[in-house]
Amino acid sequence: MELNLNEIVNNSMQEISESGLVQEIVKNEIEETLKSTLSTSFGRYSKFGKSLESEIREKIKVDLSKMNLIEYNQLVTNVIADTLQGEIGDKSIKMVKDNLESLFNPGGASETLTRLVEKMVESDIDFDDDESYREISFHFKGYENGENGFINIAMDPESDKSEYGCKYQIGIFQNEIFSLRVEGVDIRKTLSLRSLSGFSRELFSLYAKRAKIIIDNTNINIDVEVLNPNYEDW
Structure with a gap:
């Protein structure tokens, strides 16, 4: 074949x-x-x-000379990552820069304890027209002279809150904020700048900048009765 x-x-x-x-x-x-x-x-x-x-x-370059980051690198990373969840664009980049400038503004490197309580009241309490005053919760544990050691401060715009039930829990060592919890959450791990407003954002910024809290009250004489500044019968 x-x-x-x-x-x-x-x-x-x-x-x-x-x-x-x-x-x-x-x-x-x-x-x-x-x-x-x-x-x-x-x-x-x-x-x-x-x-x-x-x-x-x-x-997205930031002037690091204006920041006192130390061990807060992860904190800053969380802020940037949260802001840039969407696509990177001019709008997102501007949002990053605005947030970082707000967070690390070189002004306000210290705050008195009295003013801190006042800011909480201004931010978190909405008085009724016929309400003459409210009671807040305030707990202070530690040395009155903050330079001598640890201080734990807990405060809440509502009355009769226990130390660990307060909305704001602030740890201070040698006058510097070293820990902060808002509504029971460690602010380093979960909260982002975008999710904060009012007094919570103020505390976040103070914490990130290692701001000093000046204990200006003799015997920590914080009045838990807060007067309504707009009450007409004063």
Whole structure:
């Protein structure tokens, strides 16, 4: 029996062509070449990738000389990550810069305990028109002279709250805030700048800046009865 190799090869090529195998192979090769080309042209180590990385770093650059971060690197990372959950764009970058400037504003590096309580009252208490006063909760534990050691302060805009039931719990060592809990949550781990407002945001900023809290009350004489400044019958 005589073999016609040309005919066999031609028939085989016809079958392969009709099966679409050649088309599939060509398609796959083009896809792989395209992926490789795009990766080379736009990848992290490409000229474009390096330029993009440099541009992003330049836009979100923060003046670190104005920050007293020390061990709060993770705190700052959380703030940035939370703000940049969406796509990076000019609006997001501006939001980052505004938030960081607000958080690490060099002003207000210290605050008196009296003023701190006043700010809580101003932020968290909404007096009724016929209400002459309210009672708040305030607990102080430690040395009156904050430079001598640890102080724990707990306060709440509502009355009759226990120390550990207060909305705000502040730990102070040598006049500096070293721990802060708001509504039972360690502010370093869960809260973000975007989720805070009013007095909570104020405390967050003081904590991040290692602000000093000046204990200005003799015998810690904080009056738990807070007068309504708008009450007409004074």
